[in-house]
Amino acid sequence: ETGVTQSPTHLIKTRGQQVTLRCSSQSGHNTVSWYQQALGQGPQFIFQYYREEENGRGNFPPRFSGLQFPNYSSELNVNALELDDSALYLCASSPVGGAYTGELFFGEGSRLTVL
Amino acid sequence: AQTVTQSQPEMSVQEAETVTLSCTYDTSESDYYLFWYKQPPSRQMILVIRQEAYKQQNATENRFSVNFQKAAKSFSLKISDSQLGDAAMYFCASHVTGTASKLTFGTGTRLQVTL
Numbered sequence: 001e002t003g004v005t006q007s008p009t010h011l012i013k014t015r016g017q018q019v020t021l022r023c024s025s026q027s028g029h030n031t032v033s034w035y036q037q038a039l040g041q042g043p044q045f046i047f048q049y050y051r052e053e054e055n056g057r058g059n060f061p062p063r064f065s066g067l068q069f070p071n072y073s074s075e076l077n078v079n080a081l082e083l084d085d086s087a088l089y090l091c092a093s094s095p096v097g098g099a100y101t102g103e104l105f106f107g108e109g110s111r112l113t114v115l
Numbered sequence: 116a117q118t119v120t121q122s123q124p125e126m127s128v129q130e131a132e133t134v135t136l137s138c139t140y141d142t143s144e145s146d147y148y149l150f151w152y153k154q155p156p157s158r159q160m161i162l163v164i165r166q167e168a169y170k171q172q173n174a175t176e177n178r179f180s181v182n183f184q185k186a187a188k189s190f191s192l193k194i195s196d197s198q199l200g201d202a203a204m205y206f207c208a209s210h211v212t213g214t215a216s217k218l219t220f221g222t223g224t225r226l227q228v229t230l
Binding site for chain 1: 119148150157158159160161162165206208210212213214215216217218219220221222223
């Protein structure tokens with residue numbers, strides 16, 4: 001069984017640029033969520049996607065957006081990058097009904113550095 | 116709003132000994148879950164143990180057990196017979212049932228295991 005995979009593992013961008021991060025959910029999982037983990041902090045919930053629609057969002061501005069595809073994979077897009085966007089971005093998937101009870105399976109993350 | 120507090124930035128334990136990591140949380144909800152996650156240098160968040168708030172019995176998973184004090188809103192993790200592989204960041208998290216896949220994390224405790 002393949003777990004949650006994310007790409008790229010590391011990337012460097014400059015302020016003002018745009019970035020797309022990708023996530024393949026674990027087999028059989030239909031819900032994907034994204035978290036931002038700044039250095040020395042715990043992860044913070046960005047949003048969740050279910051049935052290709054965003055259905056839950058944390059305290060993040062609209063320049064953070066996402067997509068979910070029919071195969072349940074997902075993308076996180078961040079526009080107009082700021083220095084504070086430098087962080088580890090974690091993707092998590094949940095099995096059917098699992099998101100309701102917080103059952104999350106995480107990937108290894110994408111480390112974004114904004115210069 | 117949910118808050119999770121971990122007051123121990125770092126802890127150290129000798130191999131084969133027992134260590135307890137502390138966590139307090141705040142919620143006005145009655146139906147929620149509590150979690151301990153481990154994050155090794157590989158960055159992947161790995162679920163260690165989960166507690167359902169309506170269950171009075173403390174959860175256990177092999178060498179890992181929790182002390183869940185609902186009235187005090189305390190949720191500590193005990194690791195018995197510590198192993199070198201237990202060295203990692205440990206995060207406490209809460210989830211209100213039905214709130215998408217939004218987990219609220221603490222700031223983490225770095226656990227060192229010495230010979």
